[in-house]
Amino acid sequence: MSNAPTIRDAVQARLAKRHRAEQRFQFYGLAAISAAVLFLAVLLGSLIIQSVPAFTAHKLVLDVDIRPEIADPRGDASEASLRRGSYNTLIQNSLWAQFPEAGSVSEMRELFGLYSAVNAARLLNEVVNNPDVLGETIRFTLPISDDADLYLKGLTTEEEFLPGAAPLSLAPAADGGVILRSRTGAPVFDGFLDLVQARLDAALAQARRRAEQTAAQAAEELDTDTRNSLEAEAQRARDLVRALEMARSDTAPVQLNSQTASLMLRAQGGVLRISQLQQDGRSAQGDWLIGPDHASDSAETWSLWVIETPSIARRITDRQIVWARTLKERGLIRNGLNTTLFTNADSREPELAGVAGALAGSILTMIVTMLLAVPIGVGAAIYLEEFAPKNRLTDFIEVNINNLAAVPSIVFGLLGLAVFINLFGMPRSAPLVGGMVLALMTLPTVIISARAALKAVPPSIREAALGVGASRTQAVFHHVLPLAMPGILTGSIIGLAQALGETAPLLMIGMVAFIADPPTLGLSGFTEPATVMPVQIYIWSSSAERAFEARTAAAILALLTLLVSFNAVAIYLRRRFERRW
Amino acid sequence: MQSSLFAVLALLVLTAVGFLIGRRRAVAAANGRASWLHSLPNYYGYYLALWTGLPAFILLALYGLFGASLVNTLALGELEREAAPLIREYEAQLARDPEYQALAEETLQIEAEALSARNEMFRAEREGGDAERYLRALGTLTAQRNEIAAERQARRDRVAVSVAARAPHTVPGVRARAGFEYWRAPSERRELFISDARALAFNEGLASRNTEEIRAAALALRPWEDLFRWSAAGVALALAVGGLAFARTRIRAGFRARDRVEGVIGLALMMTSAIAILTTLGIVFSLLFESIRFFASIDWRIHEFLFGLHWSPQIAIRADQVGQSGAFGAVPLFAGTALITLIAMLVAAPIGLMAAIYLSEYASPRLRAWAKPALEILAGVPTVVYGFFALLTVGPFLRQVAMMLGYEDAVTQSALSAGLVMGVMIIPFVSSLSDDVINAVPQALRDGSYAMGATKSETVRHVVFPAALPGIVGALLLAVSRAVGETMIVVMAAGQGANLTANPLESVTTITVQIVMLLTGDQEFDSPKTLSAFALGLVLFIMTLILNIIALRVVQRFRERYE
Numbered sequence A: 001m002s003n004a005p006t007i008r009d010a011v012q013a014r015l016a017k018r019h020r021a022e023q024r025f026q027f028y029g030l031a032a033i034s035a036a037v038l039f040l041a042v043l044l045g046s047l048i049i050q051s052v053p054a055f056t057a058h059k060l061v062l063d064v065d066i067r068p069e070i071a072d073p074r075g076d077a078s079e080a081s082l083r084r085g086s087y088n089t090l091i092q093n094s095l096w097a098q099f100p101e102a103g104s105v106s107e108m109r110e111l112f113g114l115y116s117a118v119n120a121a122r123l124l125n126e127v128v129n130n131p132d133v134l135g136e137t138i139r140f141t142l143p144i145s146d147d148a149d150l151y152l153k154g155l156t157t158e159e160e161f162l163p164g165a166a167p168l169s170l171a172p173a174a175d176g177g178v179i180l181r182s183r184t185g186a187p188v189f190d191g192f193l194d195l196v197q198a199r200l201d202a203a204l205a206q207a208r209r210r211a212e213q214t215a216a217q218a219a220e221e222l223d224t225d226t227r228n229s230l231e232a233e234a235q236r237a238r239d240l241v242r243a244l245e246m247a248r249s250d251t252a253p254v255q256l257n258s259q260t261a262s263l264m265l266r267a268q269g270g271v272l273r274i275s276q277l278q279q280d281g282r283s284a285q286g287d288w289l290i291g292p293d294h295a296s297d298s299a300e301t302w303s304l305w306v307i308e309t310p311s312i313a314r315r316i317t318d319r320q321i322v323w324a325r326t327l328k329e330r331g332l333i334r335n336g337l338n339t340t341l342f343t344n345a346d347s348r349e350p351e352l353a354g355v356a357g358a359l360a361g362s363i364l365t366m367i368v369t370m371l372l373a374v375p376i377g378v379g380a381a382i383y384l385e386e387f388a389p390k391n392r393l394t395d396f397i398e399v400n401i402n403n404l405a406a407v408p409s410i411v412f413g414l415l416g417l418a419v420f421i422n423l424f425g426m427p428r429s430a431p432l433v434g435g436m437v438l439a440l441m442t443l444p445t446v447i448i449s450a451r452a453a454l455k456a457v458p459p460s461i462r463e464a465a466l467g468v469g470a471s472r473t474q475a476v477f478h479h480v481l482p483l484a485m486p487g488i489l490t491g492s493i494i495g496l497a498q499a500l501g502e503t504a505p506l507l508m509i510g511m512v513a514f515i516a517d518p519p520t521l522g523l524s525g526f527t528e529p530a531t532v533m534p535v536q537i538y539i540w541s542s543s544a545e546r547a548f549e550a551r552t553a554a555a556i557l558a559l560l561t562l563l564v565s566f567n568a569v570a571i572y573l574r575r576r577f578e579r580r581w
Numbered sequence B: 001m002q003s004s005l006f007a008v009l010a011l012l013v014l015t016a017v018g019f020l021i022g023r024r025r026a027v028a029a030a031n032g033r034a035s036w037l038h039s040l041p042n043y044y045g046y047y048l049a050l051w052t053g054l055p056a057f058i059l060l061a062l063y064g065l066f067g068a069s070l071v072n073t074l075a076l077g078e079l080e081r082e083a084a085p086l087i088r089e090y091e092a093q094l095a096r097d098p099e100y101q102a103l104a105e106e107t108l109q110i111e112a113e114a115l116s117a118r119n120e121m122f123r124a125e126r127e128g129g130d131a132e133r134y135l136r137a138l139g140t141l142t143a144q145r146n147e148i149a150a151e152r153q154a155r156r157d158r159v160a161v162s163v164a165a166r167a168p169h170t171v172p173g174v175r176a177r178a179g180f181e182y183w184r185a186p187s188e189r190r191e192l193f194i195s196d197a198r199a200l201a202f203n204e205g206l207a208s209r210n211t212e213e214i215r216a217a218a219l220a221l222r223p224w225e226d227l228f229r230w231s232a233a234g235v236a237l238a239l240a241v242g243g244l245a246f247a248r249t250r251i252r253a254g255f256r257a258r259d260r261v262e263g264v265i266g267l268a269l270m271m272t273s274a275i276a277i278l279t280t281l282g283i284v285f286s287l288l289f290e291s292i293r294f295f296a297s298i299d300w301r302i303h304e305f306l307f308g309l310h311w312s313p314q315i316a317i318r319a320d321q322v323g324q325s326g327a328f329g330a331v332p333l334f335a336g337t338a339l340i341t342l343i344a345m346l347v348a349a350p351i352g353l354m355a356a357i358y359l360s361e362y363a364s365p366r367l368r369a370w371a372k373p374a375l376e377i378l379a380g381v382p383t384v385v386y387g388f389f390a391l392l393t394v395g396p397f398l399r400q401v402a403m404m405l406g407y408e409d410a411v412t413q414s415a416l417s418a419g420l421v422m423g424v425m426i427i428p429f430v431s432s433l434s435d436d437v438i439n440a441v442p443q444a445l446r447d448g449s450y451a452m453g454a455t456k457s458e459t460v461r462h463v464v465f466p467a468a469l470p471g472i473v474g475a476l477l478l479a480v481s482r483a484v485g486e487t488m489i490v491v492m493a494a495g496q497g498a499n500l501t502a503n504p505l506e507s508v509t510t511i512t513v514q515i516v517m518l519l520t521g522d523q524e525f526d527s528p529k530t531l532s533a534f535a536l537g538l539v540l541f542i543m544t545l546i547l548n549i550i551a552l553r554v555v556q557r558f559r560e561r562y563e
Helices: A004-055 A079-083 A087-098 A105-112 A119-129 A146-152 A190-220 A224-247 A318-329 A356-387 A392-405 A409-423 A431-456 A459-467 A472-500 A504-508 A523-527 A533-541 A547-577 B002-029 B041-082 B084-096 B098-127 B131-166 B171-184 B187-202 B212-250 B257-297 B302-307 B331-362 B365-380 B383-404 B415-440 B443-451 B456-485 B488-493 B511-519 B528-562
Strands: A056-065 A137-143 A159-163 A168-172 A178-182 A262-267 A270-277 A283-290 A302-307 A333-337
Touching (some): A004 A056, A004 B383, A056 A087, A056 A146, A079 A119, A087 A105, A087 A137, A087 A318, A146 A547, A190 A270, A262 A283, A262 A318, A270 A318, A283 A318, A318 A333, A356 A392, A356 A431, A356 A472, A356 A523, A356 A533, A392 A431, A392 B257, A409 A431, A409 A504, A409 B257, A409 B456, A409 B528, A431 A472, A431 A504, A431 A523, A459 A472, A472 A547, A504 B511, A533 A547, A533 B383, A547 B365, B002 B041, B002 B212, B041 B084, B041 B171, B041 B187, B041 B212, B084 B098, B084 B131, B084 B171, B171 B187, B171 B212, B331 B415, B365 B415, B383 B415, B383 B488, B415 B456, B415 B488, B456 B528, B488 B511, B511 B528
Antiparallel strands (some): A056 A137, A159 A302, A168 A178, A178 A283, A270 A283
């Protein structure tokens, strides 16, 4: 009796512990689900954020003078003559007219680097289709280069605009540049000077470390190629250290170069690039990138334009930045919806690349997959579920199908390469072969889901049909199959969605090639080289150009939209037509 | 194209006509009373249509599959025979060329040296010697051999040019030159040659070159193609008409047309299910066949492939480089695969399992209505998307974290980022399989446990979980098999260096990555480098096959226990 309360106490204590354990367990479960949902949210969120820059694009709107002597070398306005015209020259002339200061060959190259010469082909087609424009000025819209586009979106380059502190005086320098002096003696360039020096110090420390590290790695590396590349990198780092050490000084004028931030000065309606700064921060030297609209030896109002990212760390030059921004201010570069992304096929130039070709390839491939996988899969399911005798062969087929469903997809690609391409000599990269490989891969999914749907039809249906004199085939095709159809369709659509997102087997059969022309959406398209959406995503994601990053994310969103709509159709079918017995 | 389209249309019309004739004849045979017939009148129509269309369409399909390659073989064989004198002359000149023979001997010598270096390397690996030295020596030897091979090729090309120049510029001369060029070309150049010739002959796309030889080959292709095309169409039509006439005579009132038609349908259904077996056979045989060619090219040292520690398939540039180039020791790939799979399972197993338990035992219907579709979306995201996510979001993030923690050598493409993201990919797979398994545990077991006063979590841990364990193990094995075979995530996020390391922050490579690396881009089919991909594929297939069979067995046993 005396120890009864202690037992109860012990039980109470244990119970509390057990309840805490219960709560902990529940918490783990909830945490697991939250983790999964969180991953999904991060995945989708990061994709959406990454894709945003791809949906808009800056376009250059130029008034192009179609000069007959350039567009029509033979002068007869015939198509043959028009096709020999130099249309890029026309665009170049039009752009050059905006910036007559660009004189040297290298400056011209920078200027014309603002767009891709591929655009001239479109102008050619426009003129060939409508030869009346010869001798006239037409408005031509073309996407600007991806680097300029990213710059204008503020993604690759950090810059800052500062108002001028005190009036400046401008004097011509001996070498053709301009010498700027603070008229009041205030150190107007001081802030920028500090920035440059701090940057230089940081860059110097980093370059030294890098040189040491790569040299040490190279000494340990066995593979000759890797070692050579490491040694080359160490050498580059050492060169950089030397260049930086020369630039870093406390007394000599600071030279601005590709390693430092760039400084532009806007005055008198033009833009000056500063090339040299005195240590006192009161005077500088530069030259005009865009000439002033009125010549004067002083500037009361002016502003500084600090491009903090050094030009070596960006793919767009100082001049191109100034030109691009000026064009934008003049209203010749406009930001708009990026329709290219959905109307063009792949291109080496990110600004001209689109998913239309891959989409066509995906459609063709899916048609082949559907035409093969669904009838064969449903047929096999009907045979196994309704006709097959129960014997070892049938068991073997069943084990086979279950196993095929779990075979890695890349193995199907190897099969396609060895059998379809090398043995049967079918064309590489063709939607026909891709569709066949994907059909083999989806087949188990279709069979398994179709069997489940057939199994769900109650035996009474079959018995009733047989009872009124139908043959087994009639019972299956007239009664069981129509009732199982919603389930079969749902399973088939889910299988096709899986095939639509599959990449690895298609890499094996060469659908990874760069294809600039979309396949024709017709019978001949099935054997033309093509690529599909997921492979396009893979190709873009391994491209070096930064602009492809956003386009890849946008292509992924397009693919996910397709997949979600496929699955939504499947769910709708299931909800709408499925019968529970 | 036109003629085959015409043949197909004619066949379709004939088949339809057959159907109508069969139906009408059956009704006529029963004197207009359909009920006297054994089968419904339509079945007689189907019967006749099958006899009309089926054999003819099978013939046309065979022609479509094999016609082009048959034409190519016949036409180019003809050209090669005409080139026989040139070929003899070419071989005789090469045999007389002392420098060429010297080069050939040098190649043999270098190959012997490479062989011994490989043996030494493998021994050093086993006994802990300086394997690196031999690997380096092997690289030098391979480079030397490539140089000599290039020289030999150049010499051969010179001889070939001089021999070909002797053929006159007449039609037979050009034909002989075309045959000679085709005979000399390695297999992938042959394909190009044929496709160019076909492009010129039949306007199939654009030819990459347009030389005299290719035009000659195109001219040689045309008569064969015409012959086959017209004879295929003719024979198909004859078969259709013959089938129609024959089957028509068999129609009587008591003829069991339905049985015949249903027999054909049954046969067709059986053949569709045989495709599953054919696929498996195709996989096994194609992998085995190419793997055997690979092992033959490395002198049957399979143990070296399976247990060698160095993986550096040299880039074979020419077809002559058959033999031992580079090192094919696949252990780094197996280790990389194992490391990434381990990381993935460490993520997926606890999260997937706990999610399944929570969803089936605790969650309110509302939560389930939200969480289940979320998991399904996670399962439906294509792997290339996960790869992109791992490459651009997770990889840089992990690298920064590692750098912050003071690990300086962190790389973006690491085993950890690939493994983590792969784990996320597998979560829904684990959770849906375990969900099925947990739901299959009978409610009576749970009720018994509750009756004893156990809490829910105690019931799950001590009753449901042990009961479901075999099924859960099966589910996890299937998940492992999936992780082993997953390709795109590792291709994009795990890197390509064949490092033998257990450090998850370094980049490793896996079996699937190497298969993709070896088989994408330009390759010729006969080099050991390309063939090794099939050997890797075979290993992958066997590994996943074993995992799948064990897992499916375990799951099936488990289901049977509670059904």
